[in-house]
Amino acid sequence: MILKPIGIIHSPFKExxxxxxxxxxxxxxxEIEVFEEYSEALDGIDRYxxxxxxxxxxxxERNLLKVIPVGKSKKRGVFSTRAPSRPNPIAFSLVxxxxxxxxxxxxxxxxxxxxxxxxxxxxxxxxxxxxx
Amino acid sequence: MILKPIGIIHSPFKExxxxxxxxxxxxxxxEIEVFEEYSEALDGIDRYxxxxxxxxxxxxERNLLKVIPVGKSKKRGVFSTRAPSRPNPIAFSLVxxxxxxxxxxxxxxxxxxxxxxxxxxxxxxxxxxxxx
Numbered sequence: 427m428i429l430k431p432i433g434i435i436h437s438p439f440k441e442x443x444x445x446x447x448x449x450x451x452x453x454x455x456x457e458i459e460v461f462e463e464y465s466e467a468l469d470g471i472d473r474y475x476x477x478x479x480x481x482x483x484x485x486x487e488r489n490l491l492k493v494i495p496v497g498k499s500k501k502r503g504v505f506s507t508r509a510p511s512r513p514n515p516i517a518f519s520l521v522x523x524x525x526x527x528x529x530x531x532x533x534x535x536x537x538x539x540x541x542x543x544x545x546x547x548x549x550x551x552x553x554x555x556x557x558x
Numbered sequence: 559m560i561l562k563p564i565g566i567i568h569s570p571f572k573e574x575x576x577x578x579x580x581x582x583x584x585x586x587x588x589e590i591e592v593f594e595e596y597s598e599a600l601d602g603i604d605r606y607x608x609x610x611x612x613x614x615x616x617x618x619e620r621n622l623l624k625v626i627p628v629g630k631s632k633k634r635g636v637f638s639t640r641a642p643s644r645p646n647p648i649a650f651s652l653v654x655x656x657x658x659x660x661x662x663x664x665x666x667x668x669x670x671x672x673x674x675x676x677x678x679x680x681x682x683x684x685x686x687x688x689x690x
Contacts, residue, residue: 427561427614427675429646460637464645467623469635476689478650480612482559491599503601505592505679513596514561514677518610518650520687543559545646547637555652556688557608 433460433529433544435481437536442485445537455524458531458544465529468547472526476550479519479536482543486515517542520550565592565661565676567613572672574617587656590663590676597661600679604658608682611651611668614675618647649674652682 437456439445569588
Protein backbone atom coordinates (compact mmCIF):
# COMPACT_ATOMS: atom_id res chain seq x y z
CA MET A 427 0.00 0.00 0.00
CA ILE A 428 1.94 2.96 -1.32
CA LEU A 429 0.83 6.53 -0.80
CA LYS A 430 1.53 9.31 -3.28
CA PRO A 431 2.31 12.77 -1.96
CA ILE A 432 -0.50 14.86 -3.49
CA GLY A 433 0.51 18.21 -2.05
CA ILE A 434 2.51 19.98 0.61
CA ILE A 435 1.46 21.92 3.69
CA HIS A 436 2.96 25.34 4.35
CA SER A 437 2.55 26.12 8.04
CA PRO A 438 4.00 28.46 10.66
CA PHE A 439 5.16 25.42 12.67
CA LYS A 440 8.79 24.74 11.79
CA GLU A 441 9.47 22.36 14.68
CA UNK A 442 7.38 20.14 16.90
CA UNK A 443 7.75 22.55 19.85
CA UNK A 444 6.13 25.36 17.79
CA UNK A 445 2.97 23.46 16.94
CA UNK A 446 -0.17 23.49 19.05
CA UNK A 447 -0.88 20.25 20.89
CA UNK A 448 -4.14 19.96 19.00
CA UNK A 449 -4.60 22.17 15.95
CA UNK A 450 -8.31 22.83 16.53
CA UNK A 451 -7.36 25.08 19.42
CA UNK A 452 -4.95 27.18 17.35
CA UNK A 453 -5.62 30.48 15.57
CA UNK A 454 -2.80 30.21 13.01
CA UNK A 455 -3.60 29.59 9.38
CA UNK A 456 -1.79 27.18 7.09
CA GLU A 457 -1.72 26.86 3.33
CA ILE A 458 -2.35 23.53 1.67
CA GLU A 459 -0.76 23.46 -1.77
CA VAL A 460 -2.18 20.66 -3.90
CA PHE A 461 0.25 19.63 -6.61
CA GLU A 462 -0.79 20.84 -10.08
CA GLU A 463 -1.41 17.33 -11.39
CA TYR A 464 -4.16 16.85 -8.78
CA SER A 465 -5.69 20.34 -8.84
CA GLU A 466 -8.66 19.20 -10.94
CA ALA A 467 -9.72 17.01 -7.99
CA LEU A 468 -10.41 20.22 -6.01
CA ASP A 469 -13.38 21.15 -8.20
CA GLY A 470 -16.37 21.84 -5.92
CA ILE A 471 -14.35 22.09 -2.71
CA ASP A 472 -15.48 25.70 -2.16
CA ARG A 473 -18.96 24.50 -1.21
CA TYR A 474 -17.60 23.25 2.12
CA UNK A 475 -16.62 25.18 5.24
CA UNK A 476 -14.96 22.25 6.96
CA UNK A 477 -12.60 19.65 5.57
CA UNK A 478 -10.96 16.46 6.78
CA UNK A 479 -7.23 16.56 6.06
CA UNK A 480 -5.02 13.47 6.12
CA UNK A 481 -1.28 14.10 6.09
CA UNK A 482 1.93 12.22 6.67
CA UNK A 483 3.86 12.49 9.94
CA UNK A 484 7.33 11.95 8.50
CA UNK A 485 9.12 12.44 11.84
CA UNK A 486 7.05 9.81 13.65
CA GLU A 487 8.58 6.71 15.21
CA ARG A 488 6.76 3.77 13.58
CA ASN A 489 7.92 0.98 15.86
CA LEU A 490 6.51 2.22 19.16
CA LEU A 491 3.39 0.39 20.30
CA LYS A 492 3.01 2.19 23.62
CA VAL A 493 3.59 5.84 24.57
CA ILE A 494 2.94 8.10 27.53
CA PRO A 495 0.18 10.48 26.37
CA VAL A 496 0.74 14.22 26.89
CA GLY A 497 -0.21 15.13 30.43
CA LYS A 498 -0.34 11.52 31.63
CA SER A 499 2.16 9.41 33.55
CA LYS A 500 1.41 5.88 32.39
CA LYS A 501 2.09 4.23 29.05
CA ARG A 502 -0.83 3.35 26.85
CA GLY A 503 -1.24 1.62 23.47
CA VAL A 504 -0.80 4.06 20.59
CA PHE A 505 -4.24 3.19 19.13
CA SER A 506 -5.83 4.64 22.26
CA THR A 507 -3.88 7.91 21.83
CA ARG A 508 -3.46 10.58 19.18
CA ALA A 509 0.33 10.40 19.40
CA PRO A 510 2.13 10.78 16.05
CA SER A 511 4.06 7.59 16.83
CA ARG A 512 2.05 4.73 15.33
CA PRO A 513 2.62 1.96 12.77
CA ASN A 514 1.08 4.07 9.98
CA PRO A 515 1.77 7.72 10.84
CA ILE A 516 -1.18 9.38 9.15
CA ALA A 517 -2.58 12.40 10.93
CA PHE A 518 -6.25 13.30 10.79
CA SER A 519 -7.30 16.92 11.20
CA LEU A 520 -10.62 18.68 10.95
CA VAL A 521 -10.05 22.20 9.60
CA UNK A 522 -11.94 25.35 8.65
CA UNK A 523 -11.62 26.21 4.97
CA UNK A 524 -11.07 29.97 4.75
CA UNK A 525 -10.10 30.53 1.14
CA UNK A 526 -9.54 28.71 -2.13
CA UNK A 527 -7.12 30.16 -4.65
CA UNK A 528 -6.63 27.77 -7.56
CA UNK A 529 -4.63 24.85 -6.13
CA UNK A 530 -4.04 26.52 -2.75
CA UNK A 531 -6.34 26.26 0.26
CA UNK A 532 -6.03 28.53 3.28
CA UNK A 533 -7.19 26.66 6.38
CA UNK A 534 -7.40 27.12 10.13
CA UNK A 535 -7.13 24.37 12.73
CA UNK A 536 -4.26 22.39 11.27
CA UNK A 537 -1.26 21.54 13.46
CA UNK A 538 0.90 20.04 10.69
CA UNK A 539 4.59 20.84 10.66
CA UNK A 540 5.78 22.96 7.74
CA UNK A 541 6.47 20.91 4.59
CA UNK A 542 4.35 17.91 5.64
CA UNK A 543 3.05 15.88 2.71
CA UNK A 544 -0.67 15.92 2.03
CA UNK A 545 -2.32 12.48 1.72
CA UNK A 546 -6.03 13.23 1.24
CA UNK A 547 -8.76 15.87 1.45
CA UNK A 548 -12.37 14.93 2.19
CA UNK A 549 -15.45 17.06 2.84
CA UNK A 550 -16.62 16.95 6.47
CA UNK A 551 -20.19 15.75 6.78
CA UNK A 552 -21.52 16.44 10.23
CA UNK A 553 -24.18 13.72 10.16
CA UNK A 554 -21.77 10.87 9.49
CA UNK A 555 -18.53 12.32 10.89
CA UNK A 556 -19.66 13.38 14.34
CA UNK A 557 -21.41 11.81 17.31
CA UNK A 558 -23.14 13.76 20.01
CA MET B 559 5.28 6.62 2.07
CA ILE B 560 4.54 2.96 2.57
CA LEU B 561 1.66 1.70 4.70
CA LYS B 562 1.78 -1.54 6.64
CA PRO B 563 -1.39 -3.62 6.92
CA ILE B 564 -1.95 -3.71 10.69
CA GLY B 565 -5.10 -5.79 10.70
CA ILE B 566 -8.01 -7.00 8.66
CA ILE B 567 -11.70 -6.15 8.74
CA HIS B 568 -14.27 -8.94 8.80
CA SER B 569 -17.56 -7.53 7.62
CA PRO B 570 -20.89 -8.77 6.24
CA PHE B 571 -20.27 -6.77 3.05
CA LYS B 572 -18.75 -9.13 0.49
CA GLU B 573 -19.29 -6.85 -2.50
CA UNK B 574 -19.73 -3.15 -3.03
CA UNK B 575 -23.45 -3.57 -3.73
CA UNK B 576 -23.93 -5.13 -0.26
CA UNK B 577 -22.40 -2.27 1.68
CA UNK B 578 -24.36 0.71 2.99
CA UNK B 579 -23.69 3.97 1.18
CA UNK B 580 -22.45 5.45 4.43
CA UNK B 581 -21.69 3.06 7.26
CA UNK B 582 -22.97 5.33 10.03
CA UNK B 583 -26.50 4.60 8.90
CA UNK B 584 -26.04 0.83 9.04
CA UNK B 585 -26.97 -1.51 11.87
CA UNK B 586 -24.57 -4.31 10.92
CA UNK B 587 -21.56 -5.02 13.06
CA UNK B 588 -18.05 -5.74 11.80
CA GLU B 589 -15.04 -7.25 13.48
CA ILE B 590 -11.69 -5.52 13.30
CA GLU B 591 -8.90 -8.04 13.82
CA VAL B 592 -5.65 -6.32 14.72
CA PHE B 593 -2.66 -8.50 13.81
CA GLU B 594 -0.98 -10.07 16.85
CA GLU B 595 2.22 -8.10 16.44
CA TYR B 596 0.27 -4.84 16.96
CA SER B 597 -2.14 -6.00 19.66
CA GLU B 598 -0.15 -4.28 22.42
CA ALA B 599 -1.05 -0.95 20.78
CA LEU B 600 -4.70 -1.59 21.72
CA ASP B 601 -4.02 -1.19 25.43
CA GLY B 602 -6.50 1.37 26.82
CA ILE B 603 -8.84 1.30 23.82
CA ASP B 604 -11.75 0.07 25.96
CA ARG B 605 -12.07 3.51 27.56
CA TYR B 606 -13.57 4.86 24.33
CA UNK B 607 -17.05 4.42 22.90
CA UNK B 608 -16.20 5.87 19.51
CA UNK B 609 -13.20 5.30 17.29
CA UNK B 610 -11.83 6.71 14.07
CA UNK B 611 -10.94 3.89 11.69
CA UNK B 612 -8.71 4.35 8.65
CA UNK B 613 -8.68 1.50 6.16
CA UNK B 614 -7.51 0.80 2.66
CA UNK B 615 -9.90 0.80 -0.31
CA UNK B 616 -8.10 -1.78 -2.40
CA UNK B 617 -10.67 -1.79 -5.19
CA UNK B 618 -10.55 1.98 -5.71
CA GLU B 619 -9.50 3.57 -8.98
CA ARG B 620 -6.57 5.84 -8.11
CA ASN B 621 -6.30 7.79 -11.33
CA LEU B 622 -9.73 9.38 -11.41
CA LEU B 623 -9.74 13.07 -10.46
CA LYS B 624 -13.45 13.69 -11.05
CA VAL B 625 -16.47 11.49 -10.36
CA ILE B 626 -20.24 11.81 -10.36
CA PRO B 627 -21.23 11.66 -6.66
CA VAL B 628 -24.00 9.23 -5.69
CA GLY B 629 -27.37 10.85 -6.35
CA LYS B 630 -25.91 13.69 -8.43
CA SER B 631 -25.68 14.19 -12.19
CA LYS B 632 -22.58 16.34 -12.61
CA LYS B 633 -18.94 15.42 -12.18
CA ARG B 634 -17.04 16.91 -9.29
CA GLY B 635 -13.44 16.76 -8.05
CA VAL B 636 -12.84 13.72 -5.86
CA PHE B 637 -11.56 15.86 -2.96
CA SER B 638 -15.03 17.39 -2.70
CA THR B 639 -16.63 13.92 -2.49
CA ARG B 640 -16.37 10.83 -0.30
CA ALA B 641 -15.98 8.55 -3.31
CA PRO B 642 -13.53 5.67 -2.82
CA SER B 643 -11.80 6.70 -6.05
CA ARG B 644 -9.03 9.12 -5.04
CA PRO B 645 -5.25 9.29 -5.42
CA ASN B 646 -4.73 7.79 -1.96
CA PRO B 647 -7.68 5.49 -1.30
CA ILE B 648 -7.84 5.68 2.48
CA ALA B 649 -11.32 5.54 3.96
CA PHE B 650 -12.19 7.34 7.16
CA SER B 651 -15.00 6.00 9.34
CA LEU B 652 -16.35 6.97 12.71
CA VAL B 653 -17.61 3.84 14.50
CA UNK B 654 -19.17 2.73 17.77
CA UNK B 655 -16.95 0.38 19.75
CA UNK B 656 -19.20 -2.37 21.11
CA UNK B 657 -16.75 -4.95 22.43
CA UNK B 658 -13.06 -5.64 22.85
CA UNK B 659 -11.86 -9.24 22.96
CA UNK B 660 -8.06 -9.36 23.00
CA UNK B 661 -7.01 -8.28 19.50
CA UNK B 662 -10.54 -8.18 18.10
CA UNK B 663 -12.87 -5.19 18.19
CA UNK B 664 -16.57 -5.45 17.44
CA UNK B 665 -17.80 -2.19 15.94
CA UNK B 666 -20.93 -0.68 14.42
CA UNK B 667 -21.04 1.96 11.72
CA UNK B 668 -18.31 0.66 9.43
CA UNK B 669 -19.04 0.16 5.74
CA UNK B 670 -15.76 -1.55 4.84
CA UNK B 671 -15.84 -4.48 2.47
CA UNK B 672 -14.92 -7.84 3.97
CA UNK B 673 -11.14 -8.42 4.11
CA UNK B 674 -10.20 -4.73 3.86
CA UNK B 675 -6.85 -3.92 5.40
CA UNK B 676 -6.79 -1.80 8.53
CA UNK B 677 -4.48 1.25 8.41
CA UNK B 678 -5.02 3.01 11.75
CA UNK B 679 -7.23 3.28 14.84
CA UNK B 680 -7.56 6.55 16.75
CA UNK B 681 -9.79 7.55 19.64
CA UNK B 682 -12.56 9.99 18.65
CA UNK B 683 -12.40 13.20 20.63
CA UNK B 684 -15.59 15.18 20.21
CA UNK B 685 -14.04 18.54 21.04
CA UNK B 686 -11.41 18.44 18.32
CA UNK B 687 -13.02 16.04 15.85
CA UNK B 688 -16.41 17.65 15.44
CA UNK B 689 -17.79 21.06 14.55
CA UNK B 690 -21.30 22.20 15.32
